[in-house]
């Protein structure tokens with residue numbers, strides 16, 4: 425009896441993929457999720473798009489400039505793509521209904537920001553592989569995935585979407601209402617990260633303080649923080665970003681004061697200091713409440729570092745209103761500030777407001793604000809010289825010495841620096857990546873700090889070998905960031 429040979433169906437096994445991540449920390453977490461799903465399907469991540477059979481661009485759609493960058497990246501990939509290579513557009517840009525048409529022709533599939541967990545099925549469908557169930561019974565925020573290879577610092581997205589309605593913001597129309605990840609899944613993800621050697625977890629969401637409201641939790645974030653502190657006692661650093669100014673912040677600060685792993689770092693976007701403009705932005709306009717929150721944090725948390733963001737040039741902003749903001753910046757003396765010039769986004773209420781501020785005036789105001797803040801940041805950083813701070817070493821790069829020779833230089837962050845948006849710490853010599861160490865501040869600029877290396881640890885061979893082994897184990901390139909990337913204006 426003869427058998428007719430049957431061709432086996434196409435499979436994802438060993439096919440190479442590459443993910444380009446644009447935009448904010450929330451997108452990076454989604455990219456990690458897609459990476460995990462594709463590896464579970466047997467695919468292999470590669471460092472260069474030209475080596476990949478499937479390239480995914482996780483786009484940003486928050487502002488016009490971010491959309492233009494996303495489109496440019498996709499166009500470049502399409503232009504250079506090798507035969508048979510698939511290009512998938514994912515993320516926020518495709519979620520903006522009125523901008524889908526802007527995506528370049530030739531993209532093989534479009535996946536919106538809340539569908540990232542479907543990436544395995546999408547790629548499988550494109551190459552004709554049979555369906556495989558994704559992570560068991562999970563969707564979006566309910567999806568959990570292993571994070572063991574994340575590196576020394578990792579973002580954990582605890583919620584997605586936003587219930588606010590800030591007049592300038594497109595996020596609610598891109599992402600919809602807030603959906604929180606269940607505490608059990610958040611904790612599982614953190615336990616996994618810590619088991620893989622991660623020392624810092626950064627909790628992110630559109631409005632982190634509102635975490636759990638959709639799950640019926642009354643004080644969701646403070647409760648979650650207590651659960652993490654109790655159930656993952658071996659996590660050294662836990663940080664939160666994007667705390668919307670609210671009375672709930674008071675309770676959160678109290679919980680932060682009780683647990684040493686919760687870093688004394690408060691990132692609270694305030695956007696302006698003039699009540700009328702804040703009302704026009706649909707933001708909390710009780711500036712006195714904001715002052716109380718800042719004071720409470722400074723009283724309760726010793727050495728607290730505070731970060732905020734402001735928008736200048738909002739429609740109708742007068743010289744006097746900008747002066748109010750400038751005086752507020754001087755008075756509050758935040759550690760880190762990001763300032764953005766307003767840009768109108770189609771479909772938002774702000775885009776319909778009268779009183780457009782000429783772009784050159786908005787740019788001048790931004791520069792003036794940043795100049796004031798740089799003086800404050802420099803003064804604060806110089807006050808740290810001679811102090812000993814705990815530092816997380818994240819990468820080793822190269823620096824040129826005065827004689828033109830190349831020396832290794834270790835790059836890290838102190839507790840007062842959030843990843844990507846604040847400054848960096850530089851230490852001569854090669855230190856072990858992923859190590860937490862206490863070092864002395866030797867010099868300071870407005871953003872970065874220079875520290876004294878620990879005695880006898882520079883460039884010794886065992887450290888270099890261990891770093892090489894760790895780098896080989898990690899799937900992504902070491903997170904060395906350019907100095908420009910640490911500037912506050914990079915904040916999205």
Ligand code: SF4
Pocket residue numbers: 586587588589590593594595596630631668
């Ligand atoms: S809280 Fe943030 S994400 Fe939500 S609408 Fe306001 S600016 Fe947008």
